[in-house]
Amino acid sequence: MSAQITEVDVPSAGDTAGIGQAVRDYFARVRGGDIGSLPAVLGLVALVILFGVLEGGTFLSIFNFANLINQSAAIIVLAMGLVFVLLLGEIDLSAGFAAGTAAAVLAVVLTNMGMAWPIALLAALLTGVVIGLVIGLLVARLGIPSFVVTLAMFLALQGAMLLIIGEGGTIPIRDDAILVVMNGNMPVILGWVLAVVIVGGFAIINLLAINRRRKAGLAAESMSVWAAKVIALGVLVVVATYLLNQERQLATANVVIQGVPWVVVVILGLLVVLTFILQRTGFGRHIYAVGGNREAARRAGINVKGLMITCFIFCSTLAAVAGVLLASRDNSVSPTTGGAQTLLFAVGAAVIGGTSLFGGRGKVRDAVIGGLVIAVIANGLPLITQQSGIQFVVTGLVLLVAASVDAISRRRASATGR
């Protein structure tokens, strides 16, 4: 259909004029209420500077940087799952204990039954699928509000966990394959390979997209904007890889600890796959449609109920992945795994990252950015003050600020007609 459009006809006039224009467009969108991850990124930078200035030494140490990744991993994965449910305008309060239950199943199959780790992992993931299916069926088919269903599941799963773990109280995990996820690091050279793959992949995928749009005669991002993005990501990735590849063993012990933690691969993999699903497939598009206007989606022939069930399955299954990470990090599973503030931190992470509680707005990367914000607070504050009360208050305030930004940007969006 583009037969008459020759190469000569493809003008760069249709392209956005350059970096200046791209920046202006972006701020026009932000002013119009399409605020995205901007507050979270600014907040993250501000918090790092604040803790760095207030505390100095330990917070900014390379050891702590790696530690931060470990602390945020489970929350990030849990938040990724919650994004799917939040996009629909629903909530899953049971995700924390879904993680705990899956971890308990993993521990029982692995340690008590002595089976191989792939079987245990599969059993844990399957647990997540089943939990999600039950929640999804109750919400979509019976029409019970997700708040109530998942509140009930929150209680029930807590009990299920106790029953699965049994009288012992804590089940240790000794399988190396599971433990290495949260405790192992990549060889230095592999870390650099990963860095090159990330930046190169980002550059190539975006270049192909620009090319495709040019060929079709549509306005495309200019090359200068593309280059700026690639360079910015490149600097970020190279600095992070360099820092993680430094020896970070604290004094005395003569063991070498260096390299990018393996869990980074898990998180990046999920980020890429889930972003692809949400942004590039019909299924993902329909999730946004249902979150934006359920009736319109239904009339457009979208299977709203099936979609909702699938989203709850995604959420609980990702929670199961988070449960495996928790088990790996603690070397054991106890009745408190996935309990306490785990879920609230994960919901907080998604919302702080820019996912709307009202549905229809949010991205998988929000979970990563928001999860890092939460982890920075949880990690930095104890270094400044010993009072754990302050930590809860501050985390609560940050969540309130994020929810306010969400609500205000929504009001703004309707006021400016955006």
Next chain:
Amino acid sequence: MANDTPLLSLRGINKSFGPVHVLQNVDLDVRAGRVTALVGDNGAGKSTLIKAIAGIHPFDSGQVTFEGKPVTIHGPKQANDLGIEVVYQDLALCDNLDVVHNMFLGREVKSGVTLNETTMEKRAGETLSGLSVRTLKSLRQQVSSLSGGQRQTVAIARAVLWNSKLVILDEPTAALGVAQTEQVLNLVRRLADNGLGVILISHNMNDVQAVADDIACLYLGQMAAQVEKDQVSSQQVVELITTGRSGDIGMQDNSMGGAA
């Protein structure tokens, strides 16, 4: 134009909801390239008639002919397959999606599992320029940033994207200002000029006078009259809507089965 076959032809349509006989022996002809205004007071049966044509709920009895062939419309999907599209009053757009995504909602073009954004954007652009729409700044802006008239435009463009033959518009100008009403009416006119059959539901006599070729008037579930616009004055149309008759046009007595 009276001698070619109508695009859509209804004969002796009946529809009841329980004891309420909403549509009684309704006849209607819609011709390609013409705008047929469907008028009538609240409760006259306009919405019921439209929803049945769109396949939302089927007729109880009566004969439906589309492009000269008898058809029965069981569901919205089948209506779409025939080339019938409805633009509802509430438009059914997703605010959080952009213009292209809304136009292809539920019927996305894919290559493999991925959405083919370039093809969709191109086709959306072609459809909009085919309708001489120049009011949209960018096809990639979110629908929430559009004015009422622009939203209506997107909803109408979505309806014609699928090689549709009959477009049904439910009160498209109800919530619009003067300038935007003008824009939308021009668009409705262009649909017909492009060869589509158009059914326009409206309460606004100015709109009807401005854009309609034929006027079909429902009165208490019966078709009081279907006439060419030039044969009647606004005053007569209002009389048809309120009393079912105007001079020698419309229902001549209160018996069943009014005829044109």
